[in-house]
Amino acid sequence: MGRRMRGQVLLWSLQRISAAVLALCVIVHLATILWAVRGGLSAAEILGRTRGSEAWLAFYALFALAAGLHAAIGLRAIAAEWLGWRGRGADALWLAAGLATAVFGIRAAVGLYAA
Amino acid sequence: MEGTLTVKVARSEGPVEYQVPARANQTVLDVVSYIQRELEPGLAYRYACRVGMCGSCAMTVNGRPRWTCRTHVAKVARRGVLELAPLAHLPVLRDLVTDMAPFFEKWRKALGHFRPREAPEGEIPDFALIPPASPERQQADAGIECIGCGVCHAACDIVGWNPDYLGPAALNRAWTLVNDLRDGAGAERLAAVAGDAGCHACHSTQSCTAVCVKGLDPAAAIAGLKRRIFWQDPFGWGGG
Ligand code: SF4
Ligand code: SF4
Ligand code: FES
Numbered sequence: 001m002g003r004r005m006r007g008q009v010l011l012w013s014l015q016r017i018s019a020a021v022l023a024l025c026v027i028v029h030l031a032t033i034l035w036a037v038r039g040g041l042s043a044a045e046i047l048g049r050t051r052g053s054e055a056w057l058a059f060y061a062l063f064a065l066a067a068g069l070h071a072a073i074g075l076r077a078i079a080a081e082w083l084g085w086r087g088r089g090a091d092a093l094w095l096a097a098g099l100a101t102a103v104f105g106i107r108a109a110v111g112l113y114a115a
Numbered sequence: 116m117e118g119t120l121t122v123k124v125a126r127s128e129g130p131v132e133y134q135v136p137a138r139a140n141q142t143v144l145d146v147v148s149y150i151q152r153e154l155e156p157g158l159a160y161r162y163a164c165r166v167g168m169c170g171s172c173a174m175t176v177n178g179r180p181r182w183t184c185r186t187h188v189a190k191v192a193r194r195g196v197l198e199l200a201p202l203a204h205l206p207v208l209r210d211l212v213t214d215m216a217p218f219f220e221k222w223r224k225a226l227g228h229f230r231p232r233e234a235p236e237g238e239i240p241d242f243a244l245i246p247p248a249s250p251e252r253q254q255a256d257a258g259i260e261c262i263g264c265g266v267c268h269a270a271c272d273i274v275g276w277n278p279d280y281l282g283p284a285a286l287n288r289a290w291t292l293v294n295d296l297r298d299g300a301g302a303e304r305l306a307a308v309a310g311d312a313g314c315h316a317c318h319s320t321q322s323c324t325a326v327c328v329k330g331l332d333p334a335a336a337i338a339g340l341k342r343r344i345f346w347q348d349p350f351g352w353g354g355g
Contacts, residue, residue: 001306006351008310012341013349080311081276 007091011073018070025063050112057113064105072098120192122146125175125200126158126210137195143176143183146197147211159210167328170264174211175200180269182328203269204278218265218284225285226307229292232299243296255294258287258336260329267323267333279312283323283333286314290336293343305344309351314340 001009036045050056076094079085122133133150144162151158162172167185174183176191177198188197205213222228234240245252267283268274274282281289289308292298308314314337323333 001309001348001351005306005310008315009344009348009351012315013345013351016345077316081273086311 011076014069015073018066018073021062021066022070025059025066028059029063047112047115051115052113054113057109060109060112061106064109065102067105068098068100068102071101118195120146120188120195120197122150122197122199124150124158124211125198127207131155137188141188143174143181143186143188143191143197143199144172146188147174147183147199159208159212161212168262170262173202173264173266173269173328175203175269180266180326182264182266185328202265204271204274204282205265205269213265215263215265217278218268218282219263221268221281221285222263222288224307225281225289225313226300226304227285227288227292229295229298230300232297245296251294251296255291255296257294258291258331258333261287261291261331262329264328266326266328270322270326272320272322273316273318277312277316280316281308281313283317283337286317286340287323287331287333287336290339293340305340305347308340309344314344317341 036049050060072094075097076085076091079090079094118137120135120137122135124131124133133154135146135149135154138145144165147158147160148162151160160172160174162184163169164171165184167182170182172183173180175181175198176183176186177193177196179191180202181191191197199211201207201211202213205215205218208214231240232243261284263284265284267287271280271283273280286308289304293301293304298304310316317334317337319334319338321334324331324335327333
């Protein structure tokens, strides 16, 4: 396999793995929401749960990383098929977009942790 | 069925309509042959075996790719109308004839030919004995009856969007050989069918399986290739 082909296989595998991670994360996320809104929702209550909690920080960081990668890899495929955006330049752009999305999410998770 | 059929043919110079006598048990290929013999001697179309073996007669019939020698008019005509066009996703040579060269070029790229296992140094090359009823042989047999008609290739949207995509027929062939224990090109073939122009481009929409004239399941074959590559070398670090 050439390097370029390896990259493509890697992206496909990341797409599948991030999908599995997202499936789990979304379930946990939704369950938490259902559980958290029982007695009304307040910022203080949310921060009480996430502030200083390494477990929630890790959870949301992983969630954000999976979401960023999954979305970017998916958009890359759609853009290649519908708009003909292919090649190294497009790949670099999508990788950057995916990581940027993930970084924003992770920054928010860090914010909740450190608030 | 009696009366007349209206047959709209997408010819190279533009659409032309013909009236053809409707007969019982008529196939679409019968209709095309009638037009060429009685009405339009210059109409270009292709067939060879007329019995569903050679894979040369495929066309678009009322919007869907089909093997015309085995397609009964009664089954596909809509209110006495047949619309015929060349097979999609291939260059048109003339009228209803497409150039199959790019299609078979994809088979070549997917290493679609059998390559016998090498014998160890100094030994006489011999084939492994695989009983016909064994699971190994049955797995290889699952997709072996492909006649190379191009119907699945024409039905696949991804081929339309990405002309480099190897497509369901070539990948089904590759999976057949990957499963053939007598074949020795496994790793090389998996490398040839990986990536954005290979099995990883497939969206598993199963149009190919829905139209396959031989009732094969190219979509499952492609899923098999993805699975094999994933478990063998998920991150493309080496190995296969
Ligand atoms: S399953 Fe894959 S190969 Fe078959 S039609 Fe869909 S995208 Fe094409
Ligand atoms: S897989 Fe089926 S539809 Fe596709 S080329 Fe082979 S026989 Fe034709
Ligand atoms: S003419 Fe041979 S398959 Fe139709």
